[in-house]
Amino acid sequence: xxxxxxxxxxxxxxxxxxxxxxxxxxxxxxxxxxxxxxxxxxxxxxxxxxxxxxxxxxxxxxxxxxxxxxxxxxxxxxxxxxxxxxxxxxxxxxxxxxxxxxxxxxxxxxxxxxxxxxxxxxxxxxxxxxxxxxxxxxxxxxxxxxxxxxxxxxxxxxxxxxxxxxxxxxxxxxxxxxxxxxxxxxxxxxxxxxxxxxxxxxxxxxxxxxxxxxxxxxxxxxxxxxxxxxxxxxxxxxxxxxxxxxxxxxxxxxxxxxxxxxxxxxxxxxxxxxxxxxxxxxxxxxxxxxxxxxxxxxxxxxxxxxxxxxxxxxxxxxxxxxxxxxxxxxxxxxxxxxxxxxxxxxxxxxxxxxxxxxxxxxxxxxxxxxxxxxxxxxxxxxxxxxxxx
Amino acid sequence: xxxxxxxxxxxxxxxxxxxxxxxxxxxxxxxxxxxxxxxxxxxxxxxxxxxxxxxxxxxxxxxxxxxxxxxxxxxxxxxxxxxxxxxxxxxxxxxxxxxxxxxxxxxxxxxxxxxxxxxxxxxxxxxxxxxxxxxxxxxxxxxxxxxxxxxxxxxxxxxxxxxxxxxxxxxxxxxxxxxxxxxxxxxxxxxxxxxxxxxxxxxxxxxxxxxxxxxxxxxxxxxxxxxxxxxxxxxxxxxxxxxxxxxxxxxxxxxxxxxxxxxxxxxxxxxxxxxxxxxxxxxxxxxxxxxxxxxxxxxxxxxxxxxxxxxxxxxxxxxxxxxxxxxxxxxxxxxxxxxxxxxxxxxxxxxxxxxxxxxxxxxxxxxxxxxxxxxxxxxxxxxxxxxxx
Numbered sequence: 139x140x141x142x143x144x145x146x147x148x149x150x151x152x153x154x155x156x157x158x159x160x161x162x163x164x165x166x167x168x169x170x171x172x173x174x175x176x177x178x179x180x181x182x183x184x185x186x187x188x189x190x191x192x193x194x195x196x197x198x199x200x201x202x203x204x205x206x207x208x209x210x211x212x213x214x215x216x217x218x219x220x221x222x223x224x225x226x227x228x229x230x231x232x233x234x235x236x237x238x239x240x241x242x243x244x245x246x247x248x249x250x251x252x253x254x255x256x257x258x259x260x261x262x263x264x265x266x267x268x269x270x271x272x273x274x275x276x277x278x279x280x281x282x283x284x285x286x287x288x289x290x291x292x293x294x295x296x297x298x299x300x301x302x303x304x305x306x307x308x309x310x311x312x313x314x315x316x317x318x319x320x321x322x323x324x325x326x327x328x329x330x331x332x333x334x335x336x337x338x339x340x341x342x343x344x345x346x347x348x349x350x351x352x353x354x355x356x357x358x359x360x361x362x363x364x365x366x367x368x369x370x371x372x373x374x375x376x377x378x379x380x381x382x383x384x385x386x387x388x389x390x391x392x393x394x395x396x397x398x399x400x401x402x403x404x405x406x407x408x409x410x411x412x413x414x415x416x417x418x419x420x421x422x423x424x425x426x427x428x429x430x431x432x433x434x435x436x437x438x439x440x441x442x443x444x445x446x447x448x449x450x451x452x453x454x455x456x457x458x459x460x461x462x463x464x465x466x467x468x469x470x471x472x473x474x475x476x477x478x479x480x481x482x483x484x485x486x487x488x489x490x491x492x493x494x495x496x497x498x499x500x501x502x503x504x505x506x507x508x509x510x511x512x513x514x515x516x517x518x519x520x521x522x523x524x525x526x527x
Numbered sequence: 528x529x530x531x532x533x534x535x536x537x538x539x540x541x542x543x544x545x546x547x548x549x550x551x552x553x554x555x556x557x558x559x560x561x562x563x564x565x566x567x568x569x570x571x572x573x574x575x576x577x578x579x580x581x582x583x584x585x586x587x588x589x590x591x592x593x594x595x596x597x598x599x600x601x602x603x604x605x606x607x608x609x610x611x612x613x614x615x616x617x618x619x620x621x622x623x624x625x626x627x628x629x630x631x632x633x634x635x636x637x638x639x640x641x642x643x644x645x646x647x648x649x650x651x652x653x654x655x656x657x658x659x660x661x662x663x664x665x666x667x668x669x670x671x672x673x674x675x676x677x678x679x680x681x682x683x684x685x686x687x688x689x690x691x692x693x694x695x696x697x698x699x700x701x702x703x704x705x706x707x708x709x710x711x712x713x714x715x716x717x718x719x720x721x722x723x724x725x726x727x728x729x730x731x732x733x734x735x736x737x738x739x740x741x742x743x744x745x746x747x748x749x750x751x752x753x754x755x756x757x758x759x760x761x762x763x764x765x766x767x768x769x770x771x772x773x774x775x776x777x778x779x780x781x782x783x784x785x786x787x788x789x790x791x792x793x794x795x796x797x798x799x800x801x802x803x804x805x806x807x808x809x810x811x812x813x814x815x816x817x818x819x820x821x822x823x824x825x826x827x828x829x830x831x832x833x834x835x836x837x838x839x840x841x842x843x844x845x846x847x848x849x850x851x852x853x854x855x856x857x858x859x860x861x862x863x864x865x866x867x868x869x870x871x872x873x874x875x876x877x878x879x880x881x882x883x884x885x886x887x888x889x890x891x892x893x894x895x896x897x898x899x900x901x902x903x904x905x906x907x908x909x910x911x912x913x914x915x916x
Binding site: 313 | 575577635636637638639640642643645646647649651652669670674675676677678679681690692699702760761762763765796
């Protein structure tokens with residue numbers, strides 16, 4: 139019995155491309171747990187009998203000063219692991235502040251993910267190991283009891299002239315009710331794709347928890363791909379279109395596709411309350427720009443408008459006219475958020491000022507920190523309860 | 528403009544946990560393409576200025592003999608990359624036979640994925656870089672023109688007393704038609720989960736292509752999690768139940784849950800032709816065992832039965848009785864497949880013999896090769912066109 143099991147394991151390991159050394163290690167070793175999260179500390183482990191140095195670096199390691207093109211910046215430093223007689227490297231750290239961190243090992247100078255940690259996130263082309271530290275701040279980032287479904291949906295975009303993919307979250311209970319739901323259109327930033335908000339943003343978990351606690355209205359959440367040349371995330375290997383979306387004549391084409399292609403698809407294929415009072419739009423960075431543009435180009439279409447870590451950049455001679463149009467059309471919530479060390483904070487301040495100057499009621503939600511997923515998760519967790527109320 | 532872009536990139540890189548060295552490299556380097564697939568060759572590249580050796584190992588590197596607990600076995604060997612003056616390591620190989628391969632780099636002894644390759648697969652706890660070589664054998668593994676949707680669905684399992692996740696594929700056109708569809712229940716093996724068939728098995732692409740070419744009937748495909756203690760893949764970090772499914776009193780509980788929990792959920796929530804003629808069950812390895820058990824325990828329930836890389840293991844004193852029950856209930860297809868070097872080939876031969884001995888019409892589809900996803904993709908591509916006809 140045990141022999142058969144080991145044979146299966148060995149076959150699996152070989153089939154998966156383990157090399158001879160790995161396989162020998164695999165057959166001999168005890169299970170290695172990493173990260174091991176305790177009450178007040180966390181231990182990371184990495185098996186590398188032949189390595190000379192193993193370090194860890196991530197969102198929780200002390201920052202170091204580094205000279206860059208933009209002057210001295212704080213970047214995450216690294217900490218040394220120590221090796222035991224079996225070649226197992228480890229480090230135990232005080233549990234960092236509750237947050238979702240990514241981290242890597244650096245083995246003799248080479249950056250490696252934690253091979254014992256199945257919890258990973260993808261940002262564009264990078265896969266990174268995740269440490270999720272429990273606490274009040276992060277409680278909605280863990281799985282709720284009542285979980286909504288997530289659909290990977292292909293739709294035609296006549297506006298962008300390609301078939302494209304988006305992710306659609308349906309709240310717990312959607313399948314068992316006849317109810318119609320409001321919809322949040324949630325947009326990612328540069329370098330991201332339709333998976334960004336669910337992978338790095340923990341959107342499903344955050345909405346599940348907020349809805350389960352009665353803090354947010356049950357809602358559908360639509361996460362499209364904001365790169366207008368892409369059919370889908372580059373993980374699909376699908377070709378990209380060669381339209382030049384920097385050309386002024388193609389400006390806002392993606393925003394048009396949200397209104398003309400995506401909203402109609404959702405309102406046809408999901409049980410949706412299809413009116414402006416039940417339509418919200420939010421987005422971070424580039425997606426914040428899309429959010430602002432959608433509000434300006436289609437005033438009255440979205441009654442809830444939440445740009446995150448974005449504002450007014452460069453010259454926008456028609457901004458007053460646009461904001462007056464939006465003011466005239468009306469809206470229920472304009473919720474602008476930004477971190478006070480974000481490199482786009484100044485642009486957000488400009489938008490805040492322009493909204494005030496034009497007499498548009500709004501919230502300017504300023505937090506510590508910069509242009510980070512740590513902030514964007516907090517923002518989603520904060521504005522979602524304000525929607526559709 | 529360029530400065531702002533670089534600042535964004537640098538901020539992103541820092542936020543993602545890049546260390547100082549990486550960041551410097553990042554700011555200075557040209558784009559590195561890996562793998563670069565040409566007409567007749569493929570080049571892999573890895574930037575590691577300080578490394579002493581960089582090797583590549585995977586399904587396409589020549590095998591080496593290795594002593595294991597079970598005698599000498601062939602395992603994938605490695606090939607050396609060479610370094611240029613900028614510290615960029617590379618190797619160009621003749622394009623291997625069309626297949627989907629996984630591979631890793633070994634940098635000074637440490638196994639690393641290809642950081643330039645966004646195409647990855649997860650098998651249980653391992654993430655691996657993928658090389659998909661085009662050709663006749665693999666043409667259905669690439670994205671089709673007309674793609675079906677994929678749903679991550681949570682359902683209650685009264686049988687297993689937990690809420691669980693499954694993946695549900697709906698064929699292209701499902702949303703725009705009023706048609707009802709047949710259903711394939713597709714089961715994974717040991718070490719896998721509800722994501723295995725879509726990640727390693729390329730199920731969505733294979734079914735999309737077969738349906739687009741008119742070779743397979745448009746069908747819904749349901750991929751549950753076959754580990755009865757699990758609510759979902761371990762990537763969700765959800766707790767596992769502590770029921771002992773090795774206890775004989777709990778035998779076949781997962782199979783019961785397919786029939787009592789999953790089939791009713793699907794037939795309630797999807798447009799399904801809810802009769803045995805439009806129900807197929809297939810599975811690999813452990814899932815092949817589940818397939819055989821479902822056919823034996825619920826004769827007449829599934830008219831299409833496809834166990835892959837599995838057969839009769841150990842003593843099964845009631846096998847003749849079970850097979851006679853299945854024969855009496857009737858079925859349209861019994862399609863058993865196995866590789867001739869699979870460590871379970873003998874068990875498949877036993878099942879083939881028992882089916883013949885009991886007068887059950889069936890196909891025994893024997894291929895080269897072993898207990899591998901290379902075979903399971905071929906099997907799906909081969910039996911899916913036989914279903915519901």
